[in-house]
Amino acid sequence: MKLDEFFVTGEPLVYGGMVSIVLVTSAVIFLLTYFKRWGWLWREWLTTVDHKKIGIMYILSALAMLFRGGMDALMMRIQLAFPNMNFLNAQHYDEIFTTHGTIMIIFMAMPFLIGLMNIIVPLQIGARDFAFPFVNALSFWSFFFGAMLFNISFVIGGSPDAGWTSYTPLSGAAMSPGPGQNFYLMGLQLSGIGTLATGINLMVTILKMRAPGMKLFKMPIFTWSTLVTCFIIIFAFPILTVALALLTIDRIFGSQFFTVTGEGMPMMWANLFWMWGHPEVYIVILPAFGIFSEVIATFARKRLFGYHAMVWSMILIAGLSFLVWVHHFFTMGAGAFVNSVFSVSTMLIAVPTGVKIFNWLATLYKSKIEFTTPMMWSLAFIPSFVLGGVTGVMLGMAAADYQFHNSYFLIAHFHYVLIAGTVFACFAGLEYWYPKMFGHKLNERIGKLAFWFFVIGFHVTFFPQYFVGLDGMPRRVFYIIPEWMPLNVISTVGAFGMGVGFAIFVFNIYYSYRNSEREKTGDSWDGRTLEWATPTPVPFYNFATVPHADKYDAFLDMKEKGETTFEEEKLEPIHMPSNTGQPIIMMAIAAFASFALIFEWITLAVIGLVGVLIMMGIRSFDYDEGYHVEVDEIKRIEREARGL
Amino acid sequence: MAEHSKRFPINHIIGFVLSIVLTLLAAWAALGSDLPVKWIVAGIMTLAVIQAGIQLFMFMHMTERESGGGHVPWNMMFHGFVLAAIIVAGSLFTMSFGFTHDHDDGGSHQQEEQQEEHSGH
Numbered sequence: 001m002k003l004d005e006f007f008v009t010g011e012p013l014v015y016g017g018m019v020s021i022v023l024v025t026s027a028v029i030f031l032l033t034y035f036k037r038w039g040w041l042w043r044e045w046l047t048t049v050d051h052k053k054i055g056i057m058y059i060l061s062a063l064a065m066l067f068r069g070g071m072d073a074l075m076m077r078i079q080l081a082f083p084n085m086n087f088l089n090a091q092h093y094d095e096i097f098t099t100h101g102t103i104m105i106i107f108m109a110m111p112f113l114i115g116l117m118n119i120i121v122p123l124q125i126g127a128r129d130f131a132f133p134f135v136n137a138l139s140f141w142s143f144f145f146g147a148m149l150f151n152i153s154f155v156i157g158g159s160p161d162a163g164w165t166s167y168t169p170l171s172g173a174a175m176s177p178g179p180g181q182n183f184y185l186m187g188l189q190l191s192g193i194g195t196l197a198t199g200i201n202l203m204v205t206i207l208k209m210r211a212p213g214m215k216l217f218k219m220p221i222f223t224w225s226t227l228v229t230c231f232i233i234i235f236a237f238p239i240l241t242v243a244l245a246l247l248t249i250d251r252i253f254g255s256q257f258f259t260v261t262g263e264g265m266p267m268m269w270a271n272l273f274w275m276w277g278h279p280e281v282y283i284v285i286l287p288a289f290g291i292f293s294e295v296i297a298t299f300a301r302k303r304l305f306g307y308h309a310m311v312w313s314m315i316l317i318a319g320l321s322f323l324v325w326v327h328h329f330f331t332m333g334a335g336a337f338v339n340s341v342f343s344v345s346t347m348l349i350a351v352p353t354g355v356k357i358f359n360w361l362a363t364l365y366k367s368k369i370e371f372t373t374p375m376m377w378s379l380a381f382i383p384s385f386v387l388g389g390v391t392g393v394m395l396g397m398a399a400a401d402y403q404f405h406n407s408y409f410l411i412a413h414f415h416y417v418l419i420a421g422t423v424f425a426c427f428a429g430l431e432y433w434y435p436k437m438f439g440h441k442l443n444e445r446i447g448k449l450a451f452w453f454f455v456i457g458f459h460v461t462f463f464p465q466y467f468v469g470l471d472g473m474p475r476r477v478f479y480i481i482p483e484w485m486p487l488n489v490i491s492t493v494g495a496f497g498m499g500v501g502f503a504i505f506v507f508n509i510y511y512s513y514r515n516s517e518r519e520k521t522g523d524s525w526d527g528r529t530l531e532w533a534t535p536t537p538v539p540f541y542n543f544a545t546v547p548h549a550d551k552y553d554a555f556l557d558m559k560e561k562g563e564t565t566f567e568e569e570k571l572e573p574i575h576m577p578s579n580t581g582q583p584i585i586m587m588a589i590a591a592f593a594s595f596a597l598i599f600e601w602i603t604l605a606v607i608g609l610v611g612v613l614i615m616m617g618i619r620s621f622d623y624d625e626g627y628h629v630e631v632d633e634i635k636r637i638e639r640e641a642r643g644l
Numbered sequence: 645m646a647e648h649s650k651r652f653p654i655n656h657i658i659g660f661v662l663s664i665v666l667t668l669l670a671a672w673a674a675l676g677s678d679l680p681v682k683w684i685v686a687g688i689m690t691l692a693v694i695q696a697g698i699q700l701f702m703f704m705h706m707t708e709r710e711s712g713g714g715h716v717p718w719n720m721m722f723h724g725f726v727l728a729a730i731i732v733a734g735s736l737f738t739m740s741f742g743f744t745h746d747h748d749d750g751g752s753h754q755q756e757e758q759q760e761e762h763s764g765h
Contacts (some may be wrong), residue, residue: 207716234720235727271735293670320729326738342738 002353008158011092013075018155021406035404049133050540051118055139056437058115059430061144065108066423066502068151072100074499077461081492083479092159093478098184099154101164105239105284106188107147108452109418112426113287114143114198117226120433121202123220123531123538124220126554129577131204135522137583139194139201145591146191147596153183157598160184163476165277166247168258168269175250186594190587193243199233202226209532213550217244217311220529220553221297221304225290228314229283232321236279243272252600265312267332274325282321285417287315288425289356292378295432298525300367306359313352320349330401339398346396353389358380372525373447377428381420388416391466406476408468415462423478427454427505435524439537440516442508450504464490520643528553533565535641541629544638545570566638573628580624582618586615661701666695 008014016297032038045053075096088096111195118136122129130136153159157179162171171181197350206227210219217225246257247269256262258269297304307561326334326342360382369375391413395404404410435441464487475482480488522535533555534542544568551557638644670691673684700706706717 054660233722235723239731265739268739271739275731275734322727327736332738338738 006156008155013088013092014155021155024026041438042581043579045583047137047581049129049137049577049579049583051122051130051136052437052538053541054136055115055118055120055281057140058111058118058143061147062108062115062426063506064113065103065111065147065151068086069103069108070499070502072096072103074495076100077492077495079478080480080488085230087292088478090478090530091161094163094476095180096157097159097476098163098166099150102150102160102188102306103147104185105164105280106501107143107150109284109422109426111143111147111197113229113284113429114195115195116291116426116429116433117222117229117287119200119437120429120531121223122205122209122225123436123534123542124223124529124627125206125209125214126530126543126549127209128206128542130201131209132201133577134580134583135197135201137580138587139198141587142197142590143191144175144192145499145594146187146189146194147595149190149591150183150187153180153187157183162360163348165270165273167273168247168250168264168266169260169465171247171269172259172266173254174259174261179600182248182251182598182600185244185251186385186598187344189241189244189248190590192244192596196237196241197232199237201229203230203234206230211546211549211554213548214554217308217551218550221293221307221310222287222290222529222642224311225286225293225314228318229286232279232283232286232318235322236276236283239272240276240280243269243276243368246272248597251398252597267329270329270332271325274328275322277328278325279318279321281414281418282317284422286317288381288421289314291425291429291432292360292381295374295378295428295531298432298527299370299372299378300363301370302363303528304359305362305365306355307552309355310359313355316352317349320352323584324349327396327398327401330398331405336398343396343398347393350389350393357389372431373442373444373451374428376448376451377424377431377545380451381416381424381428384420384424384455384459388413388420388629392417404469406474408465408473408475411475412462412469415465419458419462424455427451432525433481433531435519436522436531436534436536436538438513439517440512441524443516444511445509446511450501450508453504454500454501457494457501460497461491464488464494465615501610521560523555527589528556530554533558535566535638537641538639539634539641541574541576542636544574544634566642566643570637571631571634573630574634575626575628577626578624580622582615582622583617586612586619590616655702659698662698662702663695666691666698 007018011020032041045057070341075088076093079085118130121127134318160166160171160176160180160183162176162181162184166181166184169183169440187628206219208224216261246255250257250259250264251256256264258264258266260266293304293310324346326332326338326341327346330342347599360378364379369379371506372378375400391409393559395401395410395413431442431447468487468491470486471484471487473488519536523532524536525532530547530549533547545565547554549557549559587607589611593605593612596602596608670688673679673687673691677684679687700717704717
């Protein structure tokens with residue numbers, strides 16, 4: 001293989017990308033060397049098994065991916081506002097909408113939420129870390145290397161260009177030769193391992209490591225949403241793993257599972273993909289529901305209305321999520337009866353979701369609302385999400401779907417649910433829990449500015465797309481007719497508004513780091529749940545003494561009784577896991593193997609896989625059982641943190 | 645945590661050896677034996693069930709007190725079976741129901757529709 005086949009050539013934008021990658025990498029290496037921070041980076045971050053630090057790394061990576069996916073989106077919007085400018089050609093446009101979709105779902109939405117879960121769930125249930133801290137680090141690095149692998153595709157080898165759904169036969173070897181589609185398969189496969197492991201890890205953590213007295217139906221609602229999400233992850237992700245593996249075998253080893261020739265079934269890919277894909281959208285929306293519930297209850301200063309109904313509706317949504325997948329391909333041509341069945345099951349989902357909407361409204365009803373930034377995101381979520389949900393029911397009608405299918409109406413619908421649901425929740429959750437993570441709040445004034453830019457920009461972008469969709473504009477086209485121009489220009493203006501909102505949000509992180517008042521107590525918002533019972537910054541062992549939490553809103557109860565998580569007479573040595581470099585090394589080797597497989601260098605791939613197996617062997621005989629934090633040290637740390 | 649250094653994991657060793665023996669037996673039945681096909685299939689199925697049992701009871705914590713006497717594994721297995729049923733039955737349902745594989749019939753149907761349109765004009 002020649003060098004000019006290895007690197008992508010001939011695109012000025014891609015050359016710009018290469019230059020910026022080289023510049024940023026050298027800048028990072030220079031800064032780390034100049035400030036002598038390599039040891040710090042390795043000891044404190046790369047080898048950590050602390051759930052809080054891993055969570056922060058998840059969120060940082062997700063923000064970077066949000067930037068990347070957002071740039072993709074802006075490039076698409078420029079192309080559609082000025083279709084005659086030849087900003088992007090058809091091939092490049094195809095690659096960009098593919099990476100935009102894949103990155104936003106797999107490498108932005110999920111890691112962002114998993115990052116928040118990582119930090120908050122153990123704190124909410126009174127645990128000192130995950131059930132399997134080593135596996136948690138492993139999960140993060142598998143996601144991280146998967147994401148890097150996928151991102152590198154635009155400069156090395158060429159990006160995948162068959163859409164984020166990667167439908168066969170288009171994505172098969174016959175119609176998409178070259179490494180592009182393999183990047184999609186291996187990037188998702190590698191990060192999927194991590195997601196599945198996190199699902200199991202969090203589920204065990206929640207089931208086995210709750211504070212004494214905390215029954216399942218006393219858990220905070222965000223923890224409940226995480227538990228339900230883990231359940232979906234555990235049952236849905238294996239389907240993706242198998243589908244990806246089958247397509248990989250098809251492409252690299254020449255089998256015929258999804259091919260048109262050789263008796264393959266191309267539509268079976270769509271079937272398997274959406275069997276995972278539909279539960280996947282609930283994987284990214286249920287934690288969002290949990291975040292909004294926490295934020296709304298906190299700033300309405302009321303107990304969440306209808307806690308039990310909230311939990312059961314989440315469980316019901318999770319169950320139904322496995323029974324609706326065909327609504328993504330009503331137009332495949334299955335019989336009317338098949339479509340009717342899935343049409344009805346789709347509309348059923350609106351019932352538990354509606355219950356949740358009314359419960360949030362009832363929580364707000366007659367309450368004294370504090371308009372903090374996280375609360376603003378939550379309040380903006382309710383009407384925006386309802387717009388997305390109602391159009392979802394419209395799409396769910398199989399007969400009408402023949403009109404809406406693959407038009408911009410669909411694009412508008414799923415951006416309304418994913419942005420108004422998941423992205424708003426990520427911002428709300430990050431701002432809400434920011435003081436717990438970093439010891440200071442984000443600036444409210446700048447935060448609200450970012451909020452208004454983003455929310456107004458969001459509606460300006462996507463509301464016109466419903467109408468341009470009804471006017472017949474199909475998705476995934478890089479050139480449009482004059483009739484669709486005005487609404488597309490409006491969309492593009494809105495997209496830049498969202499971009500400005502995101503930029504202000506990122507600036508706010510820097511500004512608040514410099515200027516915000518440092519937190520003196522751990523309870524930044526007069527919170528209700530256990531994460532606010534810990535001091536800020538949270539000690540690495542979280543809880544000096546684990547509280548007895550037998551009430552819903554356990555921290556409210558503790559505050560009334562005057563209890564803290566530092567009861568000196570109850571102190572005992574705390575057992576903590578040791579840091580380890582094994583996860584990052586194992587996953588780096590796995591990434592190497594995947595990279596070799598992408599270019600179909602089988603020998604190198606086998607060597608990489610053997611390396612992974614050796615690392616597993618080393619792990620199996622690793623008898624490091626962690627260490628104990630002595631009582632004196634706990635006392636010292638807690639007194640310092642609490643200013644006693 | 646500290647237990648594994650004290651106690652020799654005799655159960656796991658037996659389970660491991662048994663599962664390898666069963667696998668070899670199955671491989672032999674499929675590749676090297678002269679048995680009739682029906683017998684091979686039945687034999688492999690039986691071996692698979694025994695294998696699953698060994699895995700579940702010797703490795704998968706089915707009987708431990710810590711897993712609620714197997715309550716949690718059974719719960720997950722139940723849901724796993726439900727999901728497997730959804731995948732198999734659902735795929736068969738969506739991928740085969742309502743398709744006509746008789747192409748001639750579909751063709752003539754289309755022609756009829758076209759004729760109707762013409763007569764309408």
